[in-house]
Amino acid sequence: MKSNMAHSISIQSRFRGCLLGLAVGDGLGGRFEGMDRHWIAKRYRTPQQLIENPPTTTLSYTDDTQMMIGVAEALYEDKEIIEKTLCQKFVVNYVPSRGYGRGARRVIEAMEDNKDYHAVACSYFPGGSYGNGAAMRVAPVGLFFLNNLESVSSQAYLSALPTHTHQQGIEGAQILAVAIAIACSMNEWNKSLFYDKLIPHCQSPEFNKQIEKARRITCVEDLIMLGNAITAIESVPTAIASFSLNPHSFTKAVGHVILIGGDTDTIAAMTGALSGAFLGIDAIPQNLLKSIENEGKGRDYIDGLAKNLADMYQST
Ligand code: F2R
Ligand code: MG
Ligand code: MG
Numbered sequence: 001m002k003s004n005m006a007h008s009i010s011i012q013s014r015f016r017g018c019l020l021g022l023a024v025g026d027g028l029g030g031r032f033e034g035m036d037r038h039w040i041a042k043r044y045r046t047p048q049q050l051i052e053n054p055p056t057t058t059l060s061y062t063d064d065t066q067m068m069i070g071v072a073e074a075l076y077e078d079k080e081i082i083e084k085t086l087c088q089k090f091v092v093n094y095v096p097s098r099g100y101g102r103g104a105r106r107v108i109e110a111m112e113d114n115k116d117y118h119a120v121a122c123s124y125f126p127g128g129s130y131g132n133g134a135a136m137r138v139a140p141v142g143l144f145f146l147n148n149l150e151s152v153s154s155q156a157y158l159s160a161l162p163t164h165t166h167q168q169g170i171e172g173a174q175i176l177a178v179a180i181a182i183a184c185s186m187n188e189w190n191k192s193l194f195y196d197k198l199i200p201h202c203q204s205p206e207f208n209k210q211i212e213k214a215r216r217i218t219c220v221e222d223l224i225m226l227g228n229a230i231t232a233i234e235s236v237p238t239a240i241a242s243f244s245l246n247p248h249s250f251t252k253a254v255g256h257v258i259l260i261g262g263d264t265d266t267i268a269a270m271t272g273a274l275s276g277a278f279l280g281i282d283a284i285p286q287n288l289l290k291s292i293e294n295e296g297k298g299r300d301y302i303d304g305l306a307k308n309l310a311d312m313y314q315s316t
Helices: 011-032 037-043 047-052 063-078 083-092 102-112 117-123 139-144 149-160 167-185 191-201 205-216 220-226 236-245 250-259 264-279 286-291 299-315
Strands: none
Touching (some): 011 063, 011 139, 011 286, 037 250, 047 286, 063 083, 063 139, 063 264, 063 299, 083 102, 102 117, 139 167, 149 191, 167 205, 167 236, 167 264, 205 236, 220 250, 236 250, 236 264, 250 264
């Protein structure tokens, strides 16, 4: 698709593209989580090389997709974020081997044991978690409330709170959800408009600075300047920047963030969600889409959730 070319992509295609784009980014990026970018760059010189020759035939997803499924299920049940339902979904879907953050594990285990999980969320890390776990799972909120960015932000806040009580952990989720809502409602790419709508939703000077920096970046070589870490402040802006540098290519947007190493599953999941919300399901390379694990709550289940949320969004 050429730059700025108008495109008409259905809501259902965008919802499916967003949730399955997240799963693809997570599954592919998960093979490289924690790796050094120089090591990755020796093996894959371009995003195309990586996407055409993934290191595995099955893309098994990690905690990012697992928890996103919980958020989508909770929204589908209640049409808004209700903490009790959300926590039940996190517990029912909890599979520790999916690679959860250590704080998140303690909080979910407290939920499971009917203990005071709020106390754990507030105290496991001093000041609460500033990890990117609330942002990595927030995509369904950005989709479902896309018509009202204030609602996106307030619902994203509620979706973060059970596990993330640090301002940056919460704000990362709010900003990513708003970015997804904007991407999902754009019919043609307009970088100025995208950032003009997004930046007022930054609350802290730290996030404001990072998102302004994301706006100014003009080449993928500079993405690393925004960070590739497990913290919200050093991962959410990176995903947003890679999407806005490569708005017309899922392969480039997602591939480039994997090539910079670090928290690759999560940054690729967030980038895949943004790219899929803008470009729709058909932009995701078929070989990757087909490779997502499909047992239980796998590809078809996620696709069904996306379709159900789209139908519910359109009927309300
Ligand atoms: N946890 C991982 N990857 C680590 C390797 C997993 C390995 N494969 C395994 O087998 O275990 N990935 C997942 O975690 C990230 C999302 O984390 P979330 O949900 O935010 O969890 P948590 O524990 O709250 O925060 C993550 C880490 O951030 C640091 N941190 C957060 N707040 C902090 C604070 N206030 N002070 C100090 N450190 C803080 C800690 O290191 C936390 O463990 C995603 O990458 C997901 O893929
Ligand atoms: Mg993960
Ligand atoms: Mg991760």
